[in-house]
Amino acid sequence: MAAAERMVVIGGDATGMSAAAQARRLKEPGELEIVAFERGRFSSYSACGIPYWVSGAVPERDELIARSPEEHRSRGIDLRMRTEAVELDVDGQRVRVREQEGTEQWVGYDQLVLATGAVPVRPPLPGIDAEGVYGVQTLDDGQELLDGLERGVEAAGGGSGRRRAVVVGAGYIGVEMAEAFVQRGYEVTVLEKAEQPMSTLDPDMGKLVHEAMCSLGIETVLGAAVTEVLTDNQGRARAVATQDAEYPADVVVLGLGVRPATALAREAGLPLGESGGLLTDLSMRVRGQENIWSGGDCVEVLNLVSGRPQHVPLGTHANKHGQIIGANIGGSYATFPGVVGTAVSKVCDLEIARTGLLEAQATAVGLRFASVVIESTTRAGYYPGTRPIHVKMLAEHRSGRLLGVQIVGRENAGKRVDIAAVALHAGMTVEQMTALDLGYAPPFSPVWDPVLVAARKAAAAVRTH
Template identity: 75%
Template sequence: MAAAQRMVVIGANAAGMSAASQARRLKGAGDLEIVALERGGHTSYSACGIPYWIGGDVTDAGDLIARTPEQHRERDIELRLHTEVTELDPDRGRVRVRGSDPASETWLGFDHLVLATGARPLRPPLPGIDAPGVHGVQTLDDGRALLDDLEKTETARPADAPRRAVVIGAGYIGVEMAEALIRRGYRVTVLDRAEQPMTTLDPDMGRLVHEAMCRMGIETVTGATVTAVAADRDGRARAVVTEDAEHEADVVVLGLGVRPETGLARAAGLPLGDSGGLLTDLAMRVRGRENIWAGGDCAEVLDLVSGRTRHIALGTHANKHGQVIGTNIGGGYATFPGVVGTAVSKVCDLEIARTGLLESQAASAGLRFVTVTVESSSRAGYYPGAAPMHVKMLAEHRTGRLLGVQIVGREGAGKRVDIAAVALTAGMTVEQMTSLDLGYAPPFSPLWDPVLVAARKAAAQVRRAGTH
């Protein structure tokens, strides 16, 4: 009887444990040994839910955990927490592992290696950036540390005394954390060096987000270059300094985005893309390596619209990557064809969504295109609760192929982006979209849904462009 093969997983969150669980479903313990290595103390949790835990929508960190370490172990997955991999040796099929004793390292062999090392939050090397009171929000431990700090601040101050928070970065995490802190009673300032918040939108749509945040009482400063975090006599952060001003803070939150955590892969000579993420084939196998796989935030994915690879850190992709990897290691066959770049977020009651390409991305890909922006309504205008909604649409010049959609509005705006995501995946033109048979009733949409209004206008623009 042949000895069982060993599958080693580095990183025990979405991609890694999805791969391990799927492989275990397909292969018995006697056929496949699975060892998962995690340098933290938690597994299979939703990092996307951390802002809602901070804001009070989620009351217990345990609610963010999909599967505990004990549950994974019950499925015959050997899970080692607080264990760090310090070196990959692909040619000899082994990894160097450091456990709780920093002085003790051992080699662990593998037949299949899954790299699910995630992404690391950007933390610029600025004076004071590591001072107490400055927080990232990447892991559950980060969230717990921030909550503890907020509770100490709130306990130490009289209820009517102002509490101030500064968020550095106005991307998804930045605006979600701004909402969480506003809900906790803080005066919030968001600093970003871009022209407008949410650089995942075109600047004209980002301006709508900027204006709405200011109306919510969130001071939003764009074009702001942070130069330092100033500390008090005890060494704790007291303000964030930019080239033009100093913004007082009882707490500072970093929301500057992430980069693929691929230092080990780079050192081992594995192929990386322009963003530093691992490059894989459609089966999520690292290019040029038969027995090494990669998924989640450490990998780049194929953009189905532009045809290029991109780094998009989302739990939806990570879980799908893990399913594909686990299926292939378990003896089945699966592929991950790519993405169209769909994302949705909110700040207070403002919903923000995008899919496909921005203008800058379309131009970089060498595409000629037309753009339209429409203002419509979330419901029939006469129905109570109808709110304005802005939809921007990009379509390819002459062909009319849909290239991208951005939506900013109130209730019902965000998930409308799914219409466009399906159309993009199907390669539809804006003309074809105008005939989509979408659901209609006054409480849910106007007679012409805002996405279809934009498609009609874009189709007309394509026709006019074709005559010149």
């Protein structure tokens, strides 16, 4: 009887364990041995839920864990925790791993899955590594942050005094962490070096987010490039400095985005894109390799609207990548065609969403377009609880093809972006969108849904060009 093929997985979260689980469904242990390495303490968890755990909306850490290491092992996956991959030998088909206590060994593979994720951007500034400064990407990061907050409360004698949080960066991570600290009763300052928050939106839509954040009591300082984290005589963060001012802080959170964690791949000579993410084919196989696969936050994917590769670190894609990799290793067949760039978030009761291209992205790839903005309401205007919503839509000149949508509004605004995401996948024009048969009742929408109002205005705009 032939020896079992060995699948080695580096990374025990969404992509890695989805790949392992899917491959195990398709092949028995006698056919495929699966060994996975995770350098942290947790497996298969929702990193997207960390801000809501920090805020207290999710009361228990374990509610974010979909499957524990013990559960994976019971299903025939040899998952080894607190074990880091430190070197990859592509020619020898082996990985050198280091356990927590420092013991190292080489592990051979027949199939390798690189699911190393992403790491928070941490600029080389004075004081950036001080106690009280946190990046929030993994469950371990979230636990470290909460443990640090608890120590701070104890040091302050129970936490009855004023508590101040400074969030550096006003992207998705930044605004979600700002909300988390508002919910915890902190005075929150957000420092953003750009002229508007949310660089994932066009400036006019980002301005709406800025106005809303200020109205929520979140001091949002724009054009504020951080120069230093100031520390006290015990080496703990006490303030964040910009060129113009200092902002006192009991805790500092970095919300500057993430970059692909691909140092291992880079040192092994595997192909990387402009963002530093691994390059793969449609089957999620690393380009130029027969038996190395990758997915999740450490890869670049194709943007179906622009036709350009892009780093899109989202759990939705990571889980899909894992399913595809596992299917292919398990003897089936699956592909990942690309993304349209859909994302949704919120800060307190403000919902923020986008899909497709921004104006700058459309211009960068040579597209000519019309852009329109409409203001409407989330429900029929006369229905109790209706809230304002702004929708921006981009459409290509002449063809009228939908290029992108951005939404900023209150309750029930954000998920409307899914209408546009489906339209983008289908290659619809804005004229075609105006005929969409969407659900209507006064508690849910005006008779003309705001997305369709924007489509009508965009259709008229492209007809005049």
